[in-house]
Amino acid sequence: MTNIVEGPAFRPEPVHVLIGQEDITIDSLDDAIGFIRSLRNDRLGRFAEMLLTQLESARIPQQKSDAWVAFSTWTEACHLRNDARHWSRAA
Numbered sequence: 001m002t003n004i005v006e007g008p009a010f011r012p013e014p015v016h017v018l019i020g021q022e023d024i025t026i027d028s029l030d031d032a033i034g035f036i037r038s039l040r041n042d043r044l045g046r047f048a049e050m051l052l053t054q055l056e057s058a059r060i061p062q063q064k065s066d067a068w069v070a071f072s073t074w075t076e077a078c079h080l081r082n083d084a085r086h087w088s089r090a091a
Contacts (some may be wrong), residue, residue, distance in 0.1 A: 010064040018082035029055055032071045044078055048055060071072055 014027035017035070026032050036052045039045030051074050058067040074080050 008061060010061040010068070012064075012068045015072055015075055016082040017080040019080070023082055026071075029058060029067060029071075032068070036071075042079075048074060 012027060012029070015032075016026050017024050017026060025037065026035055033052065033055050035046050035053070036045060039048065051070055054070055055067045058064040
């Protein structure tokens with residue numbers, strides 16, 4: 001029997017995406033999973049099946065962190081990120 005040391009808790013930085021005129025804040029893996037599932041009938045959703053599998057199977061903090069990086073990178077690559085607008089409101 002092996003013991004897996006989980007390490008620090010997973011706390012993702014929120015990702016802001018823009019779909020049409022709707023600004024959506026995604027701040028958890030569950031939100032990311034729901035977002036990708038909502039795109040299943042869209043071209044973007046059809047290209048994200050492996051990403052969805054990675055998000056759904058993440059269990060330990062390192063896997064969750066890796067899945068979050070993959071999701072964040074995917075949103076950037078698809079030009080969905082809307083973070084610039086939020087940075088302009090920063091103190």
